[in-house]
Each structure stands twice: as C-alpha cells, then as structure tokens.
Amino acid sequence: MTDTVGVLGAGLMGREIALVFALAGHPVILIDLTQDALDAARARLAEIVGKAVARGLMPADAPAALDRIATATDPAAVAPCAFVTEAVYEDEGVKAQVLAAADTAMAPGAILATNTSTIPITALAAHVRAERRAQFIGTHYFSPVSRMRLVEVIPGHFTAPATVEATRARMAAIGKTPVTVKDVPGFAVNRLLHVLMIEAVRLVEEGVATPEDIDIACRLGLGHPMGPFELMDATTSSLCLQAQEIMFDAYGERFRPRPLLKARVRAGLTGGRGRPGWRTA
Numbered sequence: 001m002t003d004t005v006g007v008l009g010a011g012l013m014g015r016e017i018a019l020v021f022a023l024a025g026h027p028v029i030l031i032d033l034t035q036d037a038l039d040a041a042r043a044r045l046a047e048i049v050g051k052a053v054a055r056g057l058m059p060a061d062a063p064a065a066l067d068r069i070a071t072a073t074d075p076a077a078v079a080p081c082a083f084v085t086e087a088v089y090e091d092e093g094v095k096a097q098v099l100a101a102a103d104t105a106m107a108p109g110a111i112l113a114t115n116t117s118t119i120p121i122t123a124l125a126a127h128v129r130a131e132r133r134a135q136f137i138g139t140h141y142f143s144p145v146s147r148m149r150l151v152e153v154i155p156g157h158f159t160a161p162a163t164v165e166a167t168r169a170r171m172a173a174i175g176k177t178p179v180t181v182k183d184v185p186g187f188a189v190n191r192l193l194h195v196l197m198i199e200a201v202r203l204v205e206e207g208v209a210t211p212e213d214i215d216i217a218c219r220l221g222l223g224h225p226m227g228p229f230e231l232m233d234a235t236t237s238s239l240c241l242q243a244q245e246i247m248f249d250a251y252g253e254r255f256r257p258r259p260l261l262k263a264r265v266r267a268g269l270t271g272g273r274g275r276p277g278w279r280t281a
C-alpha cells in the first residue's frame, strides 16, 4: 500500500505521523501554517532519524524516507490523498476549519482521521460534510510516534465499519498495533493512565513515598518504562491536569485532580520546556 497520504499539522505529533507513513513507503503531503514551521519540522525529523539510525533503531536507508515528505501550507493540498490525518492544535475551532477545508478538497471515499486526544470524534464529525462522516474516524497515536506502537482507533457515531477495518489495516501496514476503542472521554489509555497518576500524587500528598521512589517502584515493580512523575514532567503537569478535568466532568470523583497537582500547576511547576517539574529542577 504506497498511496499518497496527508498529514495536517507538523508539530510534535503530526511530523512523526508523517515520518511513520514515509518510512512505510508512502509519499506524504505534510501541511502547516507556514513554510518556516514545515522547515523546522523537516529539520527535527532529520535529527530524529539520524539519531535512530546511529542507535540501530532504524535501518541505514531510513533518511531516504524524508524525501518522500512533501510540504504545503494550504490544507487543500491533501486533494490527492486517500488517507489524511489531522494533528493541529487541540482546539475545536482550529480543527473545524482545517477539517472542513481538507474534506472539501478530498476525493469521495477518502478517509479523514483525527488525532485528537480529548474532543469527541462525533463532535468533530460535525465539521465535515454529511457525505464524509462515514469515512471520518479517530486515530490516537502516542508520543514519540516513531517509537510507540499503539494506536487507538476510534469510530464515531457515523463511522462505517469498512472505515474502521481500512484504518486498522493501514495502522498495521505502518507497523502500528491498533486497538478499537469507543468514542468516550479519555478513550481507553488515558483513563488507565490518569487513574495511576492521580493515585501517585495522592501517595506523595500522604507522605507515603517520594516521587523519585514511586517512579522507581513503577519501573522495577510494574515493568513500566517510565514512572508517573517522569511522565507528568515529559507531557507537562498542566496537560495532565487538563485531561483529568475533562475526565472528572465525564466520570466524576474517580478522576478528581489532586489538590497538590493543581497547586503545582498554579505555581508554574509544570515540567516541559525547561520548567521545573516533579523530577526536574
């Protein structure tokens, strides 16, 4: 399967989604607002691939895949694509605009997927024409996309079973393992993850153990590659708080964010971009 695919948004997620399709042999059209953003994305991808080749994690010919990624600043450039993934800002207004523009340009029957983490797939489907909704679906990747194998495949209310099957097949063809999940807040993985993170913060509040020791416990006792506090720092505590607030709204008490997490976010101790976090000074 080497047809052309499109990716809308060349940020942290979009650029690596483009990369995994290119590594699987697809010509890719990668779209962002400015040529500067696209050039920065290409430079970052070259760095990621270079490091992965040096560490033996990607084959020696992997850099050639970057030549399969073309760039554009107009979402209508996805017109020739049979499969398009949207990965722009997590803002329904921004997504609505980009999805509508892509939908109008795409051929009938082409699949439009969104990488949203928190907006219901059925809500986003409202921003494409009625005739696209059977081919509209969620594909929730995990960061870093070039290393994490899971993709949650999320049908919305209108998604056709054939779209689910075709999307799962595409995920398998690019080396990912799909799991099909209902369109519920947090999907499946974030529901599991935030229960763990909330309890980890509660352990610190109660003085049961330090963040360092809880991270060690999760790595060595549960076989997790990273502890919950390291992960909160990597993804930022503010993003974690936002996710927990959405799930608290949806599910109630069991996702109530801990007061210590709220206080730390208010104090700017969020981790990410050189900011101090739980484990980073």
Ligand SMILES: NC(=O)c1ccc[n+]([C@@H]2O[C@H](COP(=O)([O-])OP(=O)(O)OC[C@H]3O[C@@H](n4cnc5c(N)ncnc54)[C@H](O)[C@@H]3O)[C@@H](O)[C@H]2O)c1
Pocket (backbone or CB within 6 Å): 008, 009, 010, 011, 012, 013, 014, 031, 032, 033, 037, 087, 088, 089, 090, 091, 094, 097, 098, 115, 116, 117, 118, 140, 141, 142, 143, 235
């Ligand atoms: N960061 C994560 O770990 C993660 C994991 C899973 C899903 N997601 C989801 O993926 C999506 C993207 O997240 P990200 O972390 O890559 O964000 P990001 O801020 O790194 O990238 C977003 C990109 O979209 C571009 N963009 C914004 N408006 C645009 C427009 N109108 N047209 C074209 N490009 C536009 C921005 O310039 C930016 O490069 C979000 O929906 C997010 O919730 C993120």
